[in-house]
Amino acid sequence: MREDVARILISEEELQQRIRALARQIEADYAGKPLLVVGLLKGAVNFMVDLTRAMQRPVAIDFMAVSSYGASTESSGIVRIEKDLNDSIEGKHVLIVEDIVDTGLTLKYILGLLNRRGPASLRVCTLLNKQERRLVDLPIDYIGFDVPNEFVIGYGLDYNQIYRNLPFIGVLKPEIYMSEK
């Protein structure tokens, strides 16, 4: 698996350090308020687990799974809900946790959907932000790292469903995805 990585972009240590800082910031911002953290499957799982574990306050957690139609490495903006939230978010303070915001189309759809359900507040925390690829304007409240427009994998991010369990963010060797086209 590691032999397919061209280079490490964000090390395990850098990830964990930044995640602890984000947890402190979120704790301060939501002080005195109940918080529901919503992770988007599957990519956000690693980040969601480490982020909530770094918080020293109670949080409720829930998950949604969505998939975009179209080619596997490109977002189309048409999103299908594969698993919805278990509970109502009406009147709740909701923080969506994402692994990466790329074009922003997935998140735009989800923000629209969840906003219509009447949460008390709705914010977004993404580990990675690929600003260069953004197609829609989005409010992102917490960003772990800005990343260049390269094929990033690891720590939840996949290529063909693998590499998610790498403990760091790496850049995939181009020959891996070129050879399968």
Ligand code: PRP
């Ligand atoms: C990835 C990622 C975001 C979305 C970002 O999910 O987790 O949800 O793409 O792309 P966008 O900003 O261009 O919409 P993916 O559909 O690959 O599913 P996964 O989380 O199961 O890997």
